[in-house]
Amino acid sequence: MADDEAASVFKALADPTRRQILHDLRDGELAAGEIASRFPIKGPSVSRHLAILKAAGLVDERRDANKIMYSLVEDRLALCVGEFLSTVCPEQVVLRRRRTTRTRKATS
Amino acid sequence: MADDEAASVFKALADPTRRQILHDLRDGELAAGEIASRFPIKGPSVSRHLAILKAAGLVDERRDANKIMYSLVEDRLALCVGEFLSTVCPEQVVLRRRRTTRTRKATS
DNA sequence: TCGCTAGATAGCTATATGGCTAAATAGCGG
DNA sequence: CCGCTATTTAGCCATATAGCTATCTAGCGA
Numbered sequence: 001m002a003d004d005e006a007a008s009v010f011k012a013l014a015d016p017t018r019r020q021i022l023h024d025l026r027d028g029e030l031a032a033g034e035i036a037s038r039f040p041i042k043g044p045s046v047s048r049h050l051a052i053l054k055a056a057g058l059v060d061e062r063r064d065a066n067k068i069m070y071s072l073v074e075d076r077l078a079l080c081v082g083e084f085l086s087t088v089c090p091e092q093v094v095l096r097r098r099r100t101t102r103t104r105k106a107t108s
Numbered sequence: 109m110a111d112d113e114a115a116s117v118f119k120a121l122a123d124p125t126r127r128q129i130l131h132d133l134r135d136g137e138l139a140a141g142e143i144a145s146r147f148p149i150k151g152p153s154v155s156r157h158l159a160i161l162k163a164a165g166l167v168d169e170r171r172d173a174n175k176i177m178y179s180l181v182e183d184r185l186a187l188c189v190g191e192f193l194s195t196v197c198p199e200q201v202v203l204r205r206r207r208t209t210r211t212r213k214a215t216s
Numbered sequence: 217t218c219g220c221t222a223g224a225t226a227g228c229t230a231t232a233t234g235g236c237t238a239a240a241t242a243g244c245g246g
Numbered sequence: 247c248c249g250c251t252a253t254t255t256a257g258c259c260a261t262a263t264a265g266c267t268a269t270c271t272a273g274c275g276a
Binding site for chain 2 (some may be wrong): 226
């Protein structure tokens with residue numbers, strides 16, 4: 001996790017709309033328009049928030065017909081933020097890797 | 109943890125200088141000048157960063173003679189950030205509360 | 217009290233951010 | 247291809263941010 005990666009992630013997290021978008025994506029992917037409809041701001045503004053989240057590597061996009069579906073990039077948020085937390089208050093945070101993916105990790 | 113509390117914390121974390129300050133404070137309190145001397149920017153700029161961190165509740169200040177000592181507010185960072193993480197990827201983060209309220213100061 | 221040191225505050229400037237509207241692009245159905 | 251829907255991109259504007267210098271405040275020691 002390079003330092004400028006952390007930078008883009010924390011910049012992305014600085015905006016409440018973007019934090020809410022991440023939260024909304026927790027239950028699964030959503031189309032850009034579905035996301036936009038949950039906020040009082042206009043589509044283009046939401047679109048830019050999504051672009052910022054994507055640039056930070058926090059979300060992925062996928063085209064589905066004429067919609068663009070956004071989804072969380074698994075682990076990315078926890079790893080970036082967790083790495084930072086571990087440099088400031090390591091005794092307080094424990095990161096757990098997801099098991100839903102088949103990524104085999106060491107025999108513990 | 110009110111939402112605007114999270115807002116001030118994440119805003120504070122958005123700046124790399126402020127993240128570094130938090131990191132530097134990990135080993136114990138530091139005078140404003142000691143902190144400033146670690147950065148290429150001028151004193152007043154650092155002073156404002158410290159004020160922002162303090163407003164976010166992430167650091168505390170204490171006067172010692174003619175110096176002002178800054179220190180981490182224990183738990184605050186982990187609790188704020190951890191609460192947010194738990195709303196996005198709860199299965200990945202485990203928060204461990206500190207066991208003692210002792211202030212970590214130079215043990216040597 | 218005076219002068220020194222440590223920091224904070226005031227005020228300025230350039231850049232970044234986040235909102236908007238209008239226009240461009242992408243895919244779909246006829 | 248045309249028109250429609252979905253979304254991004256382009257530009258514009260107001261506000262926020264982060265840096266700077268100059269100045270003010272607080273506490274110390276002679």
